[in-house]
Amino acid sequence: GAVVSQHPSRVICKSGTSVKIECRSLDFQATTMFWYRQFPKQSLMLMATSNEGSKATYEQGVEKDKFLINHASLTLSTLTVTSAHPEDSSFYICSARGIRDSYYEQYFGPGTRLTVT
């Protein structure tokens, strides 16, 4: 139980284009989903927190207009990287906090490797 999926697992796009990443909780309902970014050999950096049906809360320094987050249902959140540039290349990971399990446990997706050329 408590499985989170991400799609796609890898994506290569050209500079200036937009990319959408999906995060789904497969066997539980997620009231809250989180988006992280991870650089090589570094720990996870929280980008934003999203609650179903409401606007995402972004961490300081994260551009809201560049990283659009939508949490349309209790099982799906999407991250859209708009007008991507090479510096946006990174490993993006989502996590979901379930309402059926212990309230404070977060389960992570497998990650999406974004490369902007």
Next chain:
Amino acid sequence: EDQVTQSPEALRLQEGESSSLNCSYTVSGLRGLFWYRQDPGKGPEFLFTLYSAGEEKEKERLKATLTKKESFLHITAPKPEDSATYLCAVNGNAGNMLTFGGGTRLMVKP
């Protein structure tokens, strides 16, 4: 502001050589301390949640313990497949977010 420090940054063990990873934390009211395992190119895999000092949890060769200031992840008789980065995180009263430590990269040689 919640803070988490993990040590050592890297640990090399021989197969069967038991050891412990440390996670020191400061938090404004602990809601939970979490241990995750992360393999290269993958998302973190949930291992344990600890909620209060004195609590212990075990899973196969791993055992996590918690005090008011730190948590230990004990690895008994590790195998090469235990090689990974182990992440510690806390959730304090400030909000729903997790604060992560820098991780400990464990390498177990046969």
